[in-house]
Amino acid sequence: MNIKELTPWSHGKRHMPMSRDGEDPLRMLQSEVNRAFEQFWRGFDLPTSGAWDTGLASGSMPPVDVRETGKEIEIVAELPGMDKGDVDVSVADGTLIIRGEKKAEHEKEEKGYRLRERSFGRVERVVPLPEGVDLDAVQAKFKNGVLTVTVPKTAEARSAIKRIAIQH
16 A cells, blocks of 8 residues: 555645545534534523624624622623614523614615615523522613623622632
8 A cells, every 4th residue: 555545635736635525624624613512502501503603694692791799790792883772681590681683774875876785683692690699680781882781699699608718
């Protein structure tokens, strides 16, 4: 057996090696990585369809930062191009649900031509909340395309925090 027979490409030719079934190995790798991430996120009971899509038109998940302090949990979601009226925030079954939908139409008629543009986009993000939060005191603020949701902890949850001394 010749060593050249073992390599999927021949010396001197410039082409991408193909798998036995003719599929591009980079596409196969990307597909496997996407599948692994989908399986990983299923463990958190979060919606995964559209999770890795780009753009609002496909129903993507907006970027979210979650920060926890001794008093509260703060969730910050980026919703560029949206207004307060485009956003809906709700709490159900121990999860915070952020939904946004933007519909924009623009029409311009000038010098014998007509320009008509439409854009539509929808985002949704589900954030699981821990036990010991006061769902009746949740507050949401929206400014410059950034939504900040503050979920205060209950008095019991705040008092349950125990500091651990670090030994040298």
